[in-house]
Amino acid sequence: MEQALRVTLAGQGWSFDAQAPATVLQSAERAGVRLPSSCRNGTCRTCICLSTSGAVRYLIEWPGLSLDEKREGYILPCVAIAVTDLLIEAPAASRLPVPPDSGA
Ligand code: FES
Numbered sequence: 001m002e003q004a005l006r007v008t009l010a011g012q013g014w015s016f017d018a019q020a021p022a023t024v025l026q027s028a029e030r031a032g033v034r035l036p037s038s039c040r041n042g043t044c045r046t047c048i049c050l051s052t053s054g055a056v057r058y059l060i061e062w063p064g065l066s067l068d069e070k071r072e073g074y075i076l077p078c079v080a081i082a083v084t085d086l087l088i089e090a091p092a093a094s095r096l097p098v099p100p101d102s103g104a
Contacts, residue, residue: 005082009033010052010089023059024077024086032096035077042079051075054086 007024008015016031018024025047028035038046042063051073059079075088 006085007054007082008085008087009093010087011091012093014093014095018082018086020081022081024056024075024080024082024088027082028077028093029096032098034094034096035090036092037078040078042076045076047076047078048074049077050089052087052089054082054084054088056080056086057083 004017004019006015007018007027014033016028016033018027022030025035025037025040035049036046038044040047042058042060045064048065048069056075057080058076059081063076063079065074065076077088077090
């Protein structure tokens with residue numbers, strides 16, 4: 001199993017583990033962080049965000065990013081898998097509601 005990496009949201013200071021084969025978007029949701037998303041297949045660009053530090057690889061060959069955007073550090077979290085720890089800017093991120101306590 002691949003090692004879990006740490007993704008940190010620069011603005012909010014929240015962070016979560018990202019572990020392949022989960023995408024950055026899936027990893028965020030598992031950790032209770034909602035990032036903007038729509039198509040979830042790398043075409044609509046709803047999820048685009050700036051990664052100021054770190055590297056990702058993509059599930060698909062041509063994620064909907066221009067070469068310039070890639071160079072500037074933009075990523076599409078719905079199809080991106082972290083390959084290093086990441087620092088990302090996602091001002092529209094929110095916390096998912098905590099599920100009601102099943103026990104106590
Ligand atoms: S949700 Fe559409 S490109 Fe990521």
